[in-house]
Amino acid sequence: MNGPLLSCLSYAYAVVRSSDPAAQRAQAALAGVRGVADAPVTLVRSGAVAAAVSAVPGEEFAEGALKAHLEDLDWLETTARSHHLVIETLAARTTVLPLRLATVYLDDSRVERMLVERQEDFTALLDRFDDHVEWGVKVYAEIPAASDPAEPGPSAPPDTGRAYLRRRRQHRQAREETWRAAEEAVRRTEQRARGLAVERARHRPQQGTLARLPGENVTNDAYLVPRHAAEEFRDRMLHAADDLPGVRVEVTGPWAPYSFTAPLEGVRQP
Amino acid sequence: MTEPVPTRSTPSRALSPYGESSGANLADILERVLDKGIVIVGDIKINLLDIELLTIKLRLLVASVDKAREIGIDWWEHDPALSSGADRQNSLKEQNERLRAEVEELRRKVETSERAESAGELPERGSGGRRRARETDREPGTEPRRPRRRKDDAEDRDRNQDRDRDRDRDRDRDRDRDR
Numbered sequence A: 001m002n003g004p005l006l007s008c009l010s011y012a013y014a015v016v017r018s019s020d021p022a023a024q025r026a027q028a029a030l031a032g033v034r035g036v037a038d039a040p041v042t043l044v045r046s047g048a049v050a051a052a053v054s055a056v057p058g059e060e061f062a063e064g065a066l067k068a069h070l071e072d073l074d075w076l077e078t079t080a081r082s083h084h085l086v087i088e089t090l091a092a093r094t095t096v097l098p099l100r101l102a103t104v105y106l107d108d109s110r111v112e113r114m115l116v117e118r119q120e121d122f123t124a125l126l127d128r129f130d131d132h133v134e135w136g137v138k139v140y141a142e143i144p145a146a147s148d149p150a151e152p153g154p155s156a157p158p159d160t161g162r163a164y165l166r167r168r169r170q171h172r173q174a175r176e177e178t179w180r181a182a183e184e185a186v187r188r189t190e191q192r193a194r195g196l197a198v199e200r201a202r203h204r205p206q207q208g209t210l211a212r213l214p215g216e217n218v219t220n221d222a223y224l225v226p227r228h229a230a231e232e233f234r235d236r237m238l239h240a241a242d243d244l245p246g247v248r249v250e251v252t253g254p255w256a257p258y259s260f261t262a263p264l265e266g267v268r269q270p
Numbered sequence B: 001m002t003e004p005v006p007t008r009s010t011p012s013r014a015l016s017p018y019g020e021s022s023g024a025n026l027a028d029i030l031e032r033v034l035d036k037g038i039v040i041v042g043d044i045k046i047n048l049l050d051i052e053l054l055t056i057k058l059r060l061l062v063a064s065v066d067k068a069r070e071i072g073i074d075w076w077e078h079d080p081a082l083s084s085g086a087d088r089q090n091s092l093k094e095q096n097e098r099l100r101a102e103v104e105e106l107r108r109k110v111e112t113s114e115r116a117e118s119a120g121e122l123p124e125r126g127s128g129g130r131r132r133a134r135e136t137d138r139e140p141g142t143e144p145r146r147p148r149r150r151k152d153d154a155e156d157r158d159r160n161q162d163r164d165r166d167r168d169r170d171r172d173r174d175r176d177r178d179r
Helices: A020-030 A063-070 A073-091 A108-129 A161-193 A227-238 B010-015 B026-033 B048-058 B065-071 B092-119 B126-138 B150-155 B157-178
Strands: A008-017 A042-046 A049-057 A097-105 A132-141 A199-203 A216-226 A247-255
Touching: A008 A020, A008 A042, A008 A073, A008 A108, A020 A042, A020 A049, A020 A073, A042 A108, A049 A073, A049 A108, A063 A073, A063 A097, A073 A097, A073 A247, A073 B026, A097 A108, A097 B026, A132 A161, A132 A227, A161 A216, A161 A227, A161 A247, A216 A227, A227 A247
Parallel strands: none
Antiparallel strands: A008 A049, A008 A097, A042 A049, A132 A216, A132 A247, A199 A216
């Protein structure tokens, strides 16, 4: 359905330095990796920077097809995981700038042209991310259900109005206490990040499994942390809520610095 | 970094809401690859608004697609914005209500213009009136600090989009301040 031009497109994952040691490390890392559409990933070099690129079928990644595919959750999951795999593989060996999912060019020469145009921006960001990792820090609170407090058991004496009100009050107190504990946990994670992290980005709290899984995601943050402090940061976070009932802190990562790439858009410079 | 795959200490893993061995669950990955990362407009243009819409929807999906289905989140099958076949799946009741509302609207317009004609005035712009009414109806309340429940999210999805955009702006502002 597409013309010959679209038979194969170039999918770009990330930007790295193209200087010899960096590019060699990147190439070595990519040797065993398959990218989106199960294709081998190579480096397209141009000046001081290079992009990790693989060929993708035009019928899947041309404009209309891509839009349709993004709505297919299975396709989206597979593509997102492949995209992420390439980036995290690179991140294990060198400094990377992750590109957003589905950054697609007509061919490798178009990728090169993009690299030339953006070289300065990319280099500045790469400098900033050298020897830094991103940690995800999420605070969860197990808030008692908002609805009616638990019914008294079958063996309990018949409910009086007073007992009902007392139960309601206790229930409300339990909820308030958990929220207070959650706020304290958030305060502590922020406090503990100070002196170790150099930047923070906030994600939206994750929702959706509330019906089934315990806990509400109260905060969902990402921190940019120098590598030498990475382990200490993680330990500090993992224990931030040790003594807070109903609250837990989850740490994910280390990630490539996905959450800190925004200033390149030129609207907001740090 | 010696190991790219996220690792977690035992206590955290025991408390993991997802029961997965790796911290890199789909939600964490999607919020990064779709919502973060450098945006360069490639040769194949994706409408960023589509992506934005997608990320808002994806907040509903946390653990995995399978888990979402288990829980009963299947918006991608019913949402008109995401599925061209969704309109067909709308319940008869909804269609019926919509038609009835339109009939009511038309009747009101006719009455208004008849009155206006007899009074020698310009008729009121019916569609404007309707839109205003709908906006009032959809006036968002105060933003709760706490995450909303899934059911509300599904009901309020449309109106949330605007608000989410505002929230994004706020969040970005916060982030700038944090620097």
